[in-house]
Amino acid sequence: MAHVMTARRRVRLRAAAAGLSAAVLAVGAGELVAAIVEPAASPVAVIGSGLIDLAPAWAKDTAIALFGTGDKAALITGIAIVLAAVAALSGILEARRAGIGAVVLGALGALALVVAMTRPGAGPFAWLPGLVAGVVAVVALRLLMRVVKPIPYLRAEPEERRRFLLWTAGVAAAGVAALIVGNVARGATRSIEAVRAALRLPSAARPAAPVPASADLGIPGLAPIVTPNADFYRIDTALIVPRIDPADWRLRIHGMVDREIVVTWDELLALPMQESYVTLACVSNEVGGSLIGNARWLGHPVRELLARAGVDADADMVLSTSSDGFTASTPIEALTDDRDALLAVGMNGDPLPIEHGFPVRMVVPGLYGYVSATKWVVDLEVTRFDRATAYWTTRGWSDRGPVKLQSRIDVPRRGQSIDPGDAVIAGMAWQQHVGVEGVEVRVDGGAWQRAEVASPISADTWVQWRLPWTATTGSHSIECRAVSTDGDTQTSQPAAPAPDGAQGWHRIDVAVG
Ligand SMILES: Nc1nc2c(c(=O)[nH]1)N[C@H]1C(S)=C(S)[C@@H](COP(=O)(O)O)O[C@H]1N2
Ligand SMILES: [Mo]
Numbered sequence: 474m475a476h477v478m479t480a481r482r483r484v485r486l487r488a489a490a491a492g493l494s495a496a497v498l499a500v501g502a503g504e505l506v507a508a509i510v511e512p513a514a515s516p517v518a519v520i521g522s523g524l525i526d527l528a529p530a531w532a533k534d535t536a537i538a539l540f541g542t543g544d545k546a547a548l549i550t551g552i553a554i555v556l557a558a559v560a561a562l563s564g565i566l567e568a569r570r571a572g573i574g575a576v577v578l579g580a581l582g583a584l585a586l587v588v589a590m591t592r593p594g595a596g597p598f599a600w601l602p603g604l605v606a607g608v609v610a611v612v613a614l615r616l617l618m619r620v621v622k623p624i625p626y627l628r629a630e631p632e633e634r635r636r637f638l639l640w641t642a643g644v645a646a647a648g649v650a651a652l653i654v655g656n657v658a659r660g661a662t663r664s665i666e667a668v669r670a671a672l673r674l675p676s677a678a679r680p681a682a683p684v685p686a687s688a689d690l691g692i693p694g695l696a697p698i699v700t701p702n703a704d705f706y707r708i709d710t711a712l713i714v715p716r717i718d719p720a721d722w723r724l725r726i727h728g729m730v731d732r733e734i735v736v737t738w739d740e741l742l743a744l745p746m747q748e749s750y751v752t753l754a755c756v757s758n759e760v761g762g763s764l765i766g767n768a769r770w771l772g773h774p775v776r777e778l779l780a781r782a783g784v785d786a787d788a789d790m791v792l793s794t795s796s797d798g799f800t801a802s803t804p805i806e807a808l809t810d811d812r813d814a815l816l817a818v819g820m821n822g823d824p825l826p827i828e829h830g831f832p833v834r835m836v837v838p839g840l841y842g843y844v845s846a847t848k849w850v851v852d853l854e855v856t857r858f859d860r861a862t863a864y865w866t867t868r869g870w871s872d873r874g875p876v877k878l879q880s881r882i883d884v885p886r887r888g889q890s891i892d893p894g895d896a897v898i899a900g901m902a903w904q905q906h907v908g909v910e911g912v913e914v915r916v917d918g919g920a921w922q923r924a925e926v927a928s929p930i931s932a933d934t935w936v937q938w939r940l941p942w943t944a945t946t947g948s949h950s951i952e953c954r955a956v957s958t959d960g961d962t963q964t965s966q967p968a969a970p971a972p973d974g975a976q977g978w979h980r981i982d983v984a985v986g
Contacts, residue, residue: 485565487621487637492564492574493557494645495613499578500556501651503585503606508655513592513797514599516585516606518712521548523588525710530869530971537757537764542707549712556581567614568621575611582607593798594715613644665716669831672719672824674771678745681769685928690937692899694884698930698937699750700766702821707828708755708764708842710864715796715849719832724778724816728792728855731783738832741816744773749813749838752905752934754876756841756865757970761881761979765903767934770836771819775808775853778816784809784855792854792861793835793847801847802863803837804873805855812838812906813933816850838933839906841874841974871973878904878963880912880938880955880979887981893946898924899939900979902955908932911956914940917949924953932958946986952978 500517507515525548528536540547559577567574586603589595620637689698719738727733748771755764779791784805791803808814814837818825825831830848837845843865854861858872866872880902885891898916902909908929913921924940938953954963967977 484568484622487641488564488568488574488618489561490564490641491617491621492560492562492567492578492614494641494648495564495578495610495617496556496560497645497648498613498651499582499606499610499648501648501655502609503582503602505651505655505658506605507602508658510598510601511596512659512716513594513713514589514596514602515713516582516589516602517549517552519589519592519599519603520585521545521552521712522592522710524548524552525712530865533868534757534969534971537708538759541763545712563614564617564621567618571615571618575614578610578614579607582610594796617641617644665718665827665831668718668720669824669827674819674824675742675746677748677771679747681748681750684750684930687928688930688937690899690927690939692884692897692937692939694886695899695937695939696883696901698767698927698934699821700768702768702823702826702829705766705768705820705826705829706755706764708757709828709848710799711797711849714828716827717796717832717849717851722832722851724833724851724853726778726782726853726855728853729785729788729857730779730855731785734778734782736778741773741818741833744777746771746818747774747813747815748819749815750930750934751813751815751836751838752903753836753842753846754879754903754905756843756870756874756974758975759970760879760967760975760977761887761981762975765901765935767930768820769822770813770815770817771822772815772817772833772836775814775816775835775837776810779805779809779853779855782855788855788857790856790858790861792856792863793850794852794854795847795849796851797849799847800863801835801844802858802861802866802872803835803840803845804858807837807840807845814838814845839876841876843870844872844874869972874973876903876905877974877976878907878909878955878957878961879976880909880953880963882951882953882979882981884939885951885981885983888983890984890986891944893944893985896942896944896985897939898942898951898953899937900953901935902926902938902953903935904955904957905933905935908958909936909955910958910960912936912938912953913956913962914951914953916942916951918952921954944983944985948982948984950980950982952980954978 503516563574752767758764884899
């Protein structure tokens with residue numbers, strides 16, 4: 474009897490391994506086909522994108538809080554774990570009753586097929602990777618089942634076991650090989666990167682004034698006043714970054730306008746370019762967080778294109794859409810008043826990096842990114858807040874997203890231990906398009922002290938600040954709060970990022986001695 478139980482358990486284990494290796498081969502085949510015919514239709518990526526779109530606002534918030542900008546890697550790991558579990562289960566089911574496991578794996582392929590076809594901007598072959606993955610999964614599982622069940626007394630055990638291991642490992646290895654080849658193939662279709670690298674952007678008709686030398690206090694550990702592109706935070710819902718050839722790029726401006734217009738890349742570049750330093754912040758940024766950066770953007774004012782189209786007086790919003798379907802609803806006054814709301818093509822002297830919206834994105838001073846900073850932008854619809862909603866506003870985030878008055882301590886680092894004596898406390902403060910007038914700091918809940926605020930670039934950017942401090946042995950808490958040029962003092966009342974941005978004072982604890 475004991476012998477029978479062991480045999481049964483062994484079949485189950487082998488069946489699970491067979492399911493798993495069939496799935497690895499299927500995913501490899503699907504990803505390889507996608508890399509060749511349509512990178513955006515990668516089965517793993519479309520399922521991931523579908524999950525991102527289905528996720529409620531709190532889930533996005535939690536994911537960003539837990540994983541920061543590694544949220545995408547975390548999602549893919551999560552999908553891999555769930556897929557592995559389902560695949561193993563399919564193997565076990567298939568061993569029990571032929572056909573059941575195959576149906577489950579085939580259904581996963583069908584799911585990838587349907588989701589890929591219904592993604593915004595799906596190409597003519599979006600269905601192929603899912604189909605290939607599903608068919609490969611079913612065929613591989615059925616074949617592997619032949620080596621799963623031991624044939625008692627007919628075969629010598631070691632030989633039989635070798636046959637099983639060889640087949641499952643071989644199939645899984647073929648899947649891994651396909652994944653690697655697929656990745657290499659994807660890398661080889663880097664033509665958009667080559668196009669980008671060869672681009673020469675026009676110089677600005679209206680260049681930004683040089684950054685005052687005194688804007689950067691040069692304190693080690695303090696964020697630089699201008700964030701290098703490579704260090705700029707990245708937040709978006711795109712698992713596969715849209716790759717748009719500027720030659721194919723069009724911007725359509727329509728809706729509540731006198732005349733619809735379409736602008737091509739060459740037409741956009743021929744328009745007078747303006748350069749402006751604007752600090753971009755994510756609404757998901759926690760107090761003290763790093764989802765904020767400052768860059769010199771080059772672009773054409775949105776205001777001028779809207780004027781050309783002729784905006785209806787009843788319109789109060791512009792819905793911008795990305796090539797991947799993301800949307801943002803921007804209050805129209807932020808795009809028509811005199812602020813530097815840009816259709817940006819350049820970032821810190823380079824064409825936009827692909828993951829920051831190449832070839833064209835929006836940048837609007839004073840608003841969080843989710844209501845304004847659409848990357849890979851292809852469509853502007855002039856409309857009304859009571860007629861249309863956008864990606865995050867349909868998920869419970871607030872309609873209008875003005876940036877809140879905030880400040881953060883960069884130096885010393887949280888939890889850092891420092892020597893007693895002369896020290897410096899330094900950080901950043903911002904309320905874009907309002908401006909920061911002062912920063913106050915207190916140690917151990919004592920009196921508020923006025924920090925030195927460095928020269929601002931403009932009201933649209935963050936500022937650095939510092940306060941000399943004589944550090945005494947022991948542990949200390951440091952807090953800061955900003956004062957805006959409107960005379961408001963940053964509130965102590967804490968609030969989570971949802972629905973309209975985090976607030977409260979940043980506080981760090983340090984050990985001296
Ligand atoms: N197409 C697209 N544009 C987008 C998003 C997105 O998910 N898709 N996210 C927005 C959000 S929430 C923010 S905070 C900014 C971030 O811009 P960055 O990644 O260049 O820093 O982009 C905005 N533009
Ligand atoms: Mo964001």
